[in-house]
Amino acid sequence: MMFIDACYRKPTPRPPVWIMRQAGRYLPEYREIRAKHSFLEMCGQPEVVREVTLQPIRRFDMDAAIIFSDILLPLTPMGLQLRFAQGEGPVIDNPITTEADVAALRDPDFSKEMDFLAEALKITRAELSKDKALLGFCGAPFTLACYAIQGHGGGNFDYVRRWIYSNQATFRALMKKFTLMTVEYLKMQVAAGANAVQIFDSWGGALSAYDYLQFVFPYVKKIIERTSMLGVPRILFVKNASHFRSFLRTSEAEVIGLDWTMPMEESRNILGEDYAIQGNLDPMILFADKDYVVRRTKAMLEVNYGKPGYIANLGHGIHKETPIEHVAAFVETVKTFDHATGPDF
Numbered sequence: 213m214m215f216i217d218a219c220y221r222k223p224t225p226r227p228p229v230w231i232m233r234q235a236g237r238y239l240p241e242y243r244e245i246r247a248k249h250s251f252l253e254m255c256g257q258p259e260v261v262r263e264v265t266l267q268p269i270r271r272f273d274m275d276a277a278i279i280f281s282d283i284l285l286p287l288t289p290m291g292l293q294l295r296f297a298q299g300e301g302p303v304i305d306n307p308i309t310t311e312a313d314v315a316a317l318r319d320p321d322f323s324k325e326m327d328f329l330a331e332a333l334k335i336t337r338a339e340l341s342k343d344k345a346l347l348g349f350c351g352a353p354f355t356l357a358c359y360a361i362q363g364h365g366g367g368n369f370d371y372v373r374r375w376i377y378s379n380q381a382t383f384r385a386l387m388k389k390f391t392l393m394t395v396e397y398l399k400m401q402v403a404a405g406a407n408a409v410q411i412f413d414s415w416g417g418a419l420s421a422y423d424y425l426q427f428v429f430p431y432v433k434k435i436i437e438r439t440s441m442l443g444v445p446r447i448l449f450v451k452n453a454s455h456f457r458s459f460l461r462t463s464e465a466e467v468i469g470l471d472w473t474m475p476m477e478e479s480r481n482i483l484g485e486d487y488a489i490q491g492n493l494d495p496m497i498l499f500a501d502k503d504y505v506v507r508r509t510k511a512m513l514e515v516n517y518g519k520p521g522y523i524a525n526l527g528h529g530i531h532k533e534t535p536i537e538h539v540a541a542f543v544e545t546v547k548t549f550d551h552a553t554g555p556d557f
């Protein structure tokens with residue numbers, strides 16, 4: 213698979229391409245199914261998951277499909293009451309406040325308690341063409357903790373940071389539980405057919421470099437260490453982590469995901485020869501006119517031309533109002549880019 217080769221920095225005929233949040237609301241065929249089910253209902257039905265996972269592949273023919281699910285789903289079998297409120301995003305009705313709350317979190321058996329996800333991965337892998345990778349994923353413990361502590365997303369996590377510094381031992385106990393849970397969660401996904409996994413630390417950049425290193429990064433490293441025997445590439449995506457990219461160099465992941473605030477060339481230099489990189493077009497560029505989308509995609513490809521270990525993607529999830537033709541232009545530009553013709557500016 214070209215995608216897997218790129219993760220291991222093996223030469224590929226062109227960079228593989230996929231898009232974070234590629235299964236979702238910008239697609240009319242997704243909205244049609246979503247009109248009939250709640251988001252959580254969709255996640256719980258393997259045939260529905262397979263359908264929406266494959267929708268973007270049918271339309272745009274990306275090189276990897278990411279299983280349709282959510283980073284917060286494993287919190288439910290741990291005992292956190294998760295719901296997706298209309299227009300509000302995810303909400304946890306019983307957020308963590310005390311040491312007793314952390315102690316009460318259960319240690320799920322994912323093969324039973326999230327058998328729907330295992331089944332979804334299995335049947336999706338069976339239908340996806342052999343040359344395409346199926347990605348599993350998880351939230352990194354800090355990003356999960358943000359929701360578990362604050363009870364919802366949004367803001368700059370003032371309350372979360374204040375809570376962490378005032379409840380350090382309890383926070384570490386929570387991070388340990390999420391770390392151990394995540395290792396099992398990823399093992400289940402690989403056993404069910406995932407060819408690679410992405411770890412989303414979407415809110416990691418809310419912390420200072422010092423605090424990420426002190427309170428968070430050791431747990432991320434532990435997840436990577438304990439999943440290395442699975443034999444699949446791990447993509448580590450820490451959003452807004454420009455100020456501590458140099459730490460990511462010691463993560464031992466195979467791929468580092470870059471957001472659009474991280475210059476590619478400089479990031480390669482900081483990360484060194486051991487990592488493939490993924491990213492990083494600003495998702496908002498897809499709202500510009502098509503020529504500009506193509507031009508900026510080419511500029512991104514030009515920087516990475518001829519270098520092994522590059523996966524084309526956006527710098528974060530695609531926006532739900534993105535024009536579909538511009539998604540097609542992005543993917544097509546990656547697939548047809550030729551250095552000889554280069555950027556036309």
Ligand SMILES: Cc1c2[nH]c(c1CCC(=O)O)Cc1[nH]c(c(CCC(=O)O)c1C)Cc1[nH]c(c(CCC(=O)O)c1C)Cc1[nH]c(c(C)c1CCC(=O)O)C2
Nearest residue numbers: 232233234235236251278279280281282283301412414529
């Ligand atoms: C922080 C986070 C979450 N979920 C996720 C993250 C990390 C990724 C990132 O940084 O963007 C990860 C995620 N969520 C979803 C996927 C599916 C696979 C894919 O990338 O296509 C993935 C990889 C589906 C989803 N997850 C969600 C949707 C929208 C559901 C709907 O149709 O209403 C989808 C397609 C809901 C969700 N779930 C979460 C949020 C913030 C939201 C959006 C709330 C909103 O805007 O209404 C938590």
